[in-house]
Amino acid sequence: MKFEELDFSPQIKDSIKKMGYENATDVQVDTIPAMVKGNNVIVKSHTGSGKTAAFGIPISDNILNGKSRSALVLCPTRELAVQVKDELRKINSRSGIHVTVFYGGHGMNQEVREIRDGIDILCATPGRLLDHIRNKNLDPRQFDTVVLDEADRMLDMGFIQDLKQILEHVKPKHTHLFSATLDGSVAKLISEYIPTYEEILMKEEIVGKNIFERHIKVPKELKITALEDIITEAHDGRVLVFVSTKRTADFLSRKLYQAGHKVESIHGDKSQRAREFALRNFKTGKVSILVATDVAARGLQIDNVEFVVNYDLANDADTHKHRIGRTGRMGDTGHAISFVGEDGNHIGPRQFFGGGGRGGGARGFSGGRDSGRGGTRGFSRGPPRGGDRRGSFGGRDSRPSRGARGNFGKPRGNRSQRRD
Ligand code: AMP
Numbered sequence: 001m002k003f004e005e006l007d008f009s010p011q012i013k014d015s016i017k018k019m020g021y022e023n024a025t026d027v028q029v030d031t032i033p034a035m036v037k038g039n040n041v042i043v044k045s046h047t048g049s050g051k052t053a054a055f056g057i058p059i060s061d062n063i064l065n066g067k068s069r070s071a072l073v074l075c076p077t078r079e080l081a082v083q084v085k086d087e088l089r090k091i092n093s094r095s096g097i098h099v100t101v102f103y104g105g106h107g108m109n110q111e112v113r114e115i116r117d118g119i120d121i122l123c124a125t126p127g128r129l130l131d132h133i134r135n136k137n138l139d140p141r142q143f144d145t146v147v148l149d150e151a152d153r154m155l156d157m158g159f160i161q162d163l164k165q166i167l168e169h170v171k172p173k174h175t176h177l178f179s180a181t182l183d184g185s186v187a188k189l190i191s192e193y194i195p196t197y198e199e200i201l202m203k204e205e206i207v208g209k210n211i212f213e214r215h216i217k218v219p220k221e222l223k224i225t226a227l228e229d230i231i232t233e234a235h236d237g238r239v240l241v242f243v244s245t246k247r248t249a250d251f252l253s254r255k256l257y258q259a260g261h262k263v264e265s266i267h268g269d270k271s272q273r274a275r276e277f278a279l280r281n282f283k284t285g286k287v288s289i290l291v292a293t294d295v296a297a298r299g300l301q302i303d304n305v306e307f308v309v310n311y312d313l314a315n316d317a318d319t320h321k322h323r324i325g326r327t328g329r330m331g332d333t334g335h336a337i338s339f340v341g342e343d344g345n346h347i348g349p350r351q352f353f354g355g356g357g358r359g360g361g362a363r364g365f366s367g368g369r370d371s372g373r374g375g376t377r378g379f380s381r382g383p384p385r386g387g388d389r390r391g392s393f394g395g396r397d398s399r400p401s402r403g404a405r406g407n408f409g410k411p412r413g414n415r416s417q418r419r420d
Contacts (some may be wrong), residue, residue, distance in 0.1 A: 001021055002022050003017075005032065006032050006033065008032065008057055012095055018090075018404050026202060027045045030054075031043055032054060034198045035055065035059070035174075036058045039197065040197040041176045041177075041199075042182065043179070044182050044200070052083075053091060054146050055073070055149070055178065059071040059121060059147065062145065063080050063097055063120055064095050068173075069144050070119055070122070070144070070145070071120070071146070072129070072143040072146045073123045073146075074124060074125070074148050074154065074160070076151075079276075080150065095121040098119060099122075100123070102114075102132065104128040108131065119138075121365055130166060133165075133166070140169035144174065145173065145175075146166075147175075150180070151177045153180075210333050211336050212335050212336070214335070223339055224256075226339065227309060228259065228261075229386075231261060231289060238282065238289055241289065242309065242310050246268060250267075261288075263291060264277075265290070266293070280288065299387060306334065307336075309337050310336070313339070313351055
């Protein structure tokens with residue numbers, strides 16, 4: 001559906017056109033009218049589905065039309081908060097709506113000045129927002145709309161008490177929640193704080209449809225060599241390497257740097273400035289390799305990554321899915337390569353690979369220990385299987401289930417109708 005056909009302000013439509021967006025993604029087609037109508041929405045969607053504009057357009061439109069005074073968007077990480085702020089500023093380039101971002105790790109004075117100047121939309125991490133509320137720097141009641149972005153991630157990171165406190169201080173008229181999963185603690189949060197809502201479920205397995213996934217059996221001591229082979233294969237394409245610890249991130253980036261590669265690393269121990277600097281260098285192509293812990297896995301808008309390498313496997317299938325979602329975005333074919341144990345056993349939950357996996361299970365690295373260094377050069381290459389090219393804005397999971405609900409039991413029934 002074209003944005004022209006959706007009902008929202010011409011100023012915002014102008015900005016959307018300037019951003020180069022013509023057709024609304026599935027999540028946008030469903031979410032924008034629901035939020036403009038004044039419904040709360042619970043949206044199950046993944047990064048890369050266009051969810052930021054899906055909530056960004058209607059919260060902006062509602063402010064522009066006087067239906068809302070100001071909105072708060074809570075994000076799990078500083079990086080995501082900045083990224084959301086950037087997108088919302090673009091959406092509001094012609095509306096006069098002021099979008100700002102608050103996050104921890106630096107002084108509060110500048111943010112206090114911004115509060116005094118007035119805020120229409122605030123993107124914030126929960127901890128920093130609570131600091132401002134506790135210090136009475138801002139009136140939480142000014143926000144009548146709250147968006148919980150990547151709610152599952154915020155809960156995974158232990159923000160449950162912070163979120164509860166914020167929602168109790170703010171008492172928003174409208175609360176919207178976006179999450180890759182709607183189970184467990186997310187379901188509890190919804191039942192406690194969002195009494196009525198429209199649920200919009202997007203197809204779960206969009207990630208992976210256009211990703212050529214390979215699993216390389218590689219002994220621990222040859223992992224760096226195997227990684228260098230992939231870097232060579234990628235030419236100048238960007239390679240995002242996931243590792244499990246901050247130490248490995250530092251170690252690996254140092255090794256790659258010493259080997260003459262242009263590399264940055266990003267993890268939780270780095271200062272905010274250093275993380276932003278590394279991410280900017282990767283995004284602008286100054287360096288083509290970014291070594292990251294999972295802090296970078298979700299929410300970050302790093303598009304056109306040709307290769308995602310799971311140097312260390314993720315701890316769970318969900319994290320794995322989010323990691324590899326950095327490649328194969330916006331209809332491009334991507335490559336995701338996971339290093340598995342030298343004995344050929346998959347490390348981590350088997351369901352990652354679904355008995356053979358999307359890319360065909362562990363294969364390619366035939367050399368193993370016996371082949372020595374040269375063995376790492378055996379990983380398979382080739383085109384995606386089955387002409388699997390598909391836009392990442394693939395199909396809808398089910399039509400949104402309309403209507404208010406007070407009970408979270410029901411939507412789950414609805415989800416069971418998935419056409420996966
Ligand atoms: P998100 O899921 O919000 O992180 O968006 C993923 C990427 O899709 C970002 O680079 C957006 O700028 C881009 N995007 C969002 N909506 C559209 C659209 N309707 N058309 C083209 N690109 C879009």
